[in-house]
Amino acid sequence: MIVGKDVDWTGFELRRARMVTRLRQMGITREEILQAMASVPRHVFVEEALRSRAYDDMSLPLGMGQTISQPYTVAIMTQLLFAKRSIESNQRILEIGTGCGYQTAILQALKIREIYSIERLRPLHERAKQNLRAVRLLAQARLVCGDGYLGLPNEAPFDGIMLTAAPKEVPLALLQQLAVGGRMVLPLDEGGVQFLWVIDKTAKGFQETCVQKALFVPLINDN
Ligand code: SAH
Secondary structure (H helix, E strand, C coil), rough: CCCHHHHHHHHHHHHHHHHHHHHCCCCCCCCHHHHHHHHHHHHHHCCCCHHHHHCCCCCEECCCEECCCCCCHHHHHHHHHHHCCCHHHEEEEECCCCCCCHHHHHHHHHHCEEEEECCHHHHHHHHHHHHHHHHHCCCEEEECCHHHCCCCCCCCCCCEEECCCCCCCCCHHHHHHHEEEEEEEEEECCCCEEEEEEEEEEEEEEEEEEEEECCEEECCCCC
16 A cells, blocks of 8 residues: 555655756756766655655755755755866865755765865754755764855865855955965856856965856845
């Protein structure tokens, strides 16, 4: 006999497989990233009432005015972060804006050795921990409740820094905490319009590339 829970689970697996097919069609080519997205049960990270939409290509409300990024955004940001180097050579990654922890779970599924993620709202920080524990993807992730503008100077330098909320200017502390050879991916709010940027730190300085339009919640500056 098929019980309700099993039927649901099959439905989610099918929807997740379709999401991955769609991501491929949208230009996500890195196999490791597609595999990570195929392995993480995204529906666990969204509120129960919204679970049926967890695999649609849309952002969803997380509560407290925040959103979980749409699957394509998570995939393209991850692909950009690791575009220049093998994923294995990226040992230490810092994420700003943990939210529900889905992006953190993708980094964990990619087997990044040290993942740090900062969230300023304690209820979301706690929920992300719960979610990551529920899918058994908390092992390498260190979740911090605090101000992402400041980064984590004691843990720097980072091979990659990813912002999932948009500041109006690139936070200086985060540029300083990027390793030489490291890469930052972030949305920047330029007078109400957001663009996704990639910033590479080289021995000679910073190289900045604008990638595409973006839509993120603001990075709140409490300073
Ligand atoms: N990466 C998340 C996206 C969450 S939305 C996911 O996968 O779902 C962005 C998050 O950034 C929100 O939870 C918001 O509270 C948080 N945020 C905004 N300003 C911040 C700041 N200064 N420091 C840390 N987190 C911040």
